[in-house]
Amino acid sequence: MAGFCDYLFFSYLIDVCNDIYEVRETVCKCAVVGAGGVVTVTFTPVLLAAIGFTSGGILGGSIAAKLMSILAVSNGGGVVAGGLVAFLQSIGATGLTTTAAGVVGTFGGIIGYLLSGICGQNETQPLPPSDSFCRPGVICL
Known part of the structure; x- marks a missing residue:
């Protein structure tokens, strides 16, 4: 167990901490998925304006x-x-509609x-017992 959980002194709090620690990867994945949706919805109009689809x-001379x-x-x-250029220009001119925001966010x-x-990915793996590192006749500390 690493991080702030090491510093809790009461066993009940340590149990709660262990429960939270176990779901950390799931929470991280949910945060990355949610951030992906938010970032694309936020930056799609900005990107379209940058490549030339403006209001x-x-x-x-633009892309x-x-x-x-x-x-x-x-x-x-x-x-x-109603083609691709018309669709992108519509978003560039007026922003994302609710439906378009849903598609882009998805x-x-x-x-x-x-x-x-x-x-x-940066989870620490437990080290094997120290005997496994030592060859016969070598002193391991």
Whole structure:
């Protein structure tokens, strides 16, 4: 047992602490998943504005303008109403709707879940008994 649990002196509190300590990895994973959702919902409009989908329209010379040009050429000269560029420009102009926030948040939560493997990686493993380190005839301290 490591951390603050070592410093508790009453057995009841130590038992409670052990119970909390056992669920730490689960709490960590939930926090990473939740953070993934919150971060994607928060930063999606910021990212879209940074690549050129602004409230004033698509910024000339931006990545958004290049994407619009590529999709227009591949579509025969026009951008499809309700297509990818229109959808991203809508978010860039007005922000995320509740439904879009749910979709983006779910995607962020999935990414958070995939990254949640970081939880519990720095757990200390108990060392084997000191005899196993010693070869016959070697003094181990």
